[in-house]
Amino acid sequence: xxxxxxxxxxxxxxxxxxxxxxxxxxxxxxxxxxxxxxxxxxxxxxxxxxxxxxxxxxxxxxxxxxxxxxxxxxxxxxxxxxxxxxxxxxxxxxxxxxxxxxxxxxxxxxxxxxxxxxxxxxxxxxxxxxxxxxxxxxxxxxxxxxxxxxxxxxxxxxxxxxxxxxxxxxxxxxxxxxxxxxxxxxxxxxxxxxxxxxxxxxxxxxxxxxxxxxxxxxxxxxxxxxxxxxxxxxxxxxxxxxxxxxxxxxxxxxxxxxxxxxxxxxxxxxxxxxxxxxxxxxxxxxxxxxxxxxxxxxxxxxxxxxxxxxxxxxxxxxxxxxxxxxxxxxxxxxxxxxxxxxxxxxxxxxxxxxxxxxxxxxxxxxxxx
Amino acid sequence: xxxxxxxxxxxxxxxxxxxxxxxxxxxxxxxxxxxxxxxxxxxxxxxxxxxxxxxxxxxxxxxxxxxxxxxxxxxxxxxxxxxxxxxxxxxxxxxxxxxxxxxxxxxxxxxxxxxxxxxxxxxxxxxxxxxxxxxxxxxxxxxxxxxxxxxxxxxxxxxxxxxxxxxxxxxxxxxxxxxxxxxxxxxxxxxxxxxxxxxxxxxxxxxxxxxxxxxxxxxxxxxxxxxxxxxxxxxxxxxxxxxxxxxxxxxxxxxxxxxxxxxxxxxxxxxxxxxxxxxxxxxxxxxxxxxxxxxxxxxxxxxxxxxxxxxxxxxxxxxxxxxxxxxxxxxxxxxxxxxxxxxxxxxxxxxxxxxxxxxxxxxxxxxxxxxxxxxxxxxxxxxxxxxxxxxxxxxxxxxxxxxxxxxxxxxxxxxxxxxxxxxxxxxxxxxxxxxxxxxxxxxxxxxxxxxxxxxxxxxxxxxxxxxxxxxxxxxxxxxxxxxxxxxxxxxxxxxxxxxxxxxxxxxxxxxxxxxxxxxxxxxxxxxxxxxxxxxxxxxxxxxxxxxxxxxxxxxxxxxxxxxxxxxxxxxx
Numbered sequence: 001x002x003x004x005x006x007x008x009x010x011x012x013x014x015x016x017x018x019x020x021x022x023x024x025x026x027x028x029x030x031x032x033x034x035x036x037x038x039x040x041x042x043x044x045x046x047x048x049x050x051x052x053x054x055x056x057x058x059x060x061x062x063x064x065x066x067x068x069x070x071x072x073x074x075x076x077x078x079x080x081x082x083x084x085x086x087x088x089x090x091x092x093x094x095x096x097x098x099x100x101x102x103x104x105x106x107x108x109x110x111x112x113x114x115x116x117x118x119x120x121x122x123x124x125x126x127x128x129x130x131x132x133x134x135x136x137x138x139x140x141x142x143x144x145x146x147x148x149x150x151x152x153x154x155x156x157x158x159x160x161x162x163x164x165x166x167x168x169x170x171x172x173x174x175x176x177x178x179x180x181x182x183x184x185x186x187x188x189x190x191x192x193x194x195x196x197x198x199x200x201x202x203x204x205x206x207x208x209x210x211x212x213x214x215x216x217x218x219x220x221x222x223x224x225x226x227x228x229x230x231x232x233x234x235x236x237x238x239x240x241x242x243x244x245x246x247x248x249x250x251x252x253x254x255x256x257x258x259x260x261x262x263x264x265x266x267x268x269x270x271x272x273x274x275x276x277x278x279x280x281x282x283x284x285x286x287x288x289x290x291x292x293x294x295x296x297x298x299x300x301x302x303x304x305x306x307x308x309x310x311x312x313x314x315x316x317x318x319x320x321x322x323x324x325x326x327x328x329x330x331x332x333x334x335x336x337x338x339x340x341x342x343x344x345x346x347x348x349x350x351x352x353x354x355x356x357x358x359x360x361x362x363x364x365x366x367x368x369x
Numbered sequence: 370x371x372x373x374x375x376x377x378x379x380x381x382x383x384x385x386x387x388x389x390x391x392x393x394x395x396x397x398x399x400x401x402x403x404x405x406x407x408x409x410x411x412x413x414x415x416x417x418x419x420x421x422x423x424x425x426x427x428x429x430x431x432x433x434x435x436x437x438x439x440x441x442x443x444x445x446x447x448x449x450x451x452x453x454x455x456x457x458x459x460x461x462x463x464x465x466x467x468x469x470x471x472x473x474x475x476x477x478x479x480x481x482x483x484x485x486x487x488x489x490x491x492x493x494x495x496x497x498x499x500x501x502x503x504x505x506x507x508x509x510x511x512x513x514x515x516x517x518x519x520x521x522x523x524x525x526x527x528x529x530x531x532x533x534x535x536x537x538x539x540x541x542x543x544x545x546x547x548x549x550x551x552x553x554x555x556x557x558x559x560x561x562x563x564x565x566x567x568x569x570x571x572x573x574x575x576x577x578x579x580x581x582x583x584x585x586x587x588x589x590x591x592x593x594x595x596x597x598x599x600x601x602x603x604x605x606x607x608x609x610x611x612x613x614x615x616x617x618x619x620x621x622x623x624x625x626x627x628x629x630x631x632x633x634x635x636x637x638x639x640x641x642x643x644x645x646x647x648x649x650x651x652x653x654x655x656x657x658x659x660x661x662x663x664x665x666x667x668x669x670x671x672x673x674x675x676x677x678x679x680x681x682x683x684x685x686x687x688x689x690x691x692x693x694x695x696x697x698x699x700x701x702x703x704x705x706x707x708x709x710x711x712x713x714x715x716x717x718x719x720x721x722x723x724x725x726x727x728x729x730x731x732x733x734x735x736x737x738x739x740x741x742x743x744x745x746x747x748x749x750x751x752x753x754x755x756x757x758x759x760x761x762x763x764x765x766x767x768x769x770x771x772x773x774x775x776x777x778x779x780x781x782x783x784x785x786x787x788x789x790x791x792x793x794x795x796x797x798x799x800x801x802x803x804x805x806x807x808x809x810x811x812x813x814x815x816x817x818x819x820x821x822x823x824x825x826x827x828x829x830x831x832x833x834x835x836x837x838x839x840x841x842x843x844x845x846x847x848x849x850x851x852x853x854x855x856x857x858x859x860x861x862x863x864x865x866x867x868x869x870x871x872x873x874x875x876x877x878x879x880x881x882x883x884x885x886x887x888x889x890x891x892x893x894x895x896x897x898x899x900x901x902x903x904x905x906x907x908x909x910x911x912x913x914x915x916x917x918x919x920x921x922x923x924x925x926x927x928x929x930x931x932x933x934x935x936x937x938x939x940x941x
Binding site for chain 2: 059065138141142144145146147149150151153154155157158159161162165166168169280281284287288291321324325327328329330331332335336339
């Protein structure tokens, strides 16, 4: 198959799936064919798919295994969560104009840094700005001193760990252990309403399609080429005169933003954000999705996020005790036996078929003397 | 009862008997019995007063009974008079079991059965107000005179902090006969604290001077109160003396905090070192990112738990629907306490075996793919955690420390927990052991050869697969040893390893990968930094976060850690 044909098939597939997600599913939901619960669940999967793409952009395309994506994901979630908490107004348990947990901690008025979050545009801007800034500073420090490979993983893990420790503290005034929950309104609409959830699902699907197309375009540009070159031989890239650190920093910040937007879409759909979403374990779980789906492709992470999470939803209910065995086992098996993930299965079968055909041809056709 | 406590008691007892030779002849019970029979009553007071300074446990109960008219004189059939106490439920004739005051044993009738007497038929021993005063003096000093040194000191301190002038006499009486230096110090503090409340400024001044000389931490609150009083009363010389005493206490406190922090930092550093040393081998030398290293620690800790239960009453487990019971040896005393000695090698072995099994099944395929070894071992770690949960339950299990690890020393108000002292010593031993293995044995030579250049070593005929396996086993075994120690310091639960894994990696990375001395330096550095920051910021979590940030910044300055392993290889 020539490249343009593949491109066309890919384009058609994306168009079909995008229509399904953005138009058909919500329509079926409003018609009552798909239950609200199912749609909500799929909305969650799509947010995870965004997180998985951000992991893959770094790991699969640039060779940087970041264990900090859960941090950016939850930071995005927290930023929107703060706005959602403000929108509760005085409908909380204590019927005061500030969030309940602050009253619980003995505050009578809003801390200064909370005030601007009453405005949605500000909160939305912070979803981009705060994780972006954290990624920029950390990435600058890490790439400047040429920390790479496993050291990068360990440091990002420590960053996430530090972040979760910080958010677990009550003095942080970010809800501590319990985080934010019990949201009421978003942009004037009741968050718990089926129609609001449907709108959020559509927003997530649109974002996912846009991110997918954007990343797909990026990987075809020269920048995408350098990105993969860094993955395969960073020193050669350096010696060819490219400032690898700059490229890596750009990708790192971009990935952080994708994760953060995913997190911001996730929070109103799931209805809660707390520091346990921020632990290194969650980052690693996102890495499992990518590994299972197939890294180094853009379809892989999406497929992986949906498949693993659908499996998780089912297994945690059917076999709650065995689920972690299953997740751990899946991890080992994919790494050892299926490095290309699910999306590589068709190619593997094709290769196996071709090899068998070759072998058949070799045995059936007598070798000329 | 452990050896130390017994020695202290013996010493204290010896001290007491030296002070009161008379009591060696007559027990406290005998003296009270004698007092009950003594005539005339003045004799009684004298006899009771001779109990002053005795710490016998029977005194409190007997004297209380006496005061409540519950001490009786029984006239035996042969005419002899015996002081008795009545115990037990009354039966239908209102009679109760009678016990002799002088021995605490029941009175036996001629038939050999324990005698039952009726309270209303006996005469209660009388007591005058002078006698009650004498009893009170004895009782006041009772706690101050117990042979148990720790109890005695705490009783003295309680009296001192109460600052009750009435108790001054008792303390001073005790001061005359006290011979243990630490108790003497406590007495001086307590007396000075009480005198601080004295009306006369001279006594106050003297007590402030005494407190300044003693500079005990406990006196700080009383000194602050005294300072406020003196300022309110506009008494400059007293206020100055109080300030001086407070300063002395403060500077003492600073010293104590400094050395306390130093000690805690060292002990945390040792824990980090023990925990990270195994990782320094598997990660540093072999290049395997073993995310299941924490679970190797947990394997060691759970092994200790199982060994402890085998020495005790056994252990019932019901994993995966099966249930079985590991029989216990029901040992007690020193044999039970020695379980830890057996647990150490066993936890090393079990963790090493788990490590070797992991190396054979998973890691051996991933030596060239470090990032993927990270992922696969994380899968193994999830697997093991869930395994612990299924076998041992998701709650923490109880590992009790043997008494030789659970006590502490207090030296100049700095508390040295024996388990922490032990960890510091043990960390030193492990480092020495690992260094000897790596530099002085043929296995160490092979390990170093394979780690430097796997292919070259294979060409020279080294069985690299076997060396890899053994090295990984060694690293995992060290983690198991660390687990045995952590079981003495903190909780043992399925996620025990998770709380150490980030710290472990940090220690190894900061030290310089592939460099054991670097790991030692960084472990102590991080331990000390963590404890000092906790002391300065007064918040453990903030301290930890600051350390993480400091590490990230440190790696800016030295990206390859404290000690860099020099290599000509570009990717090295």
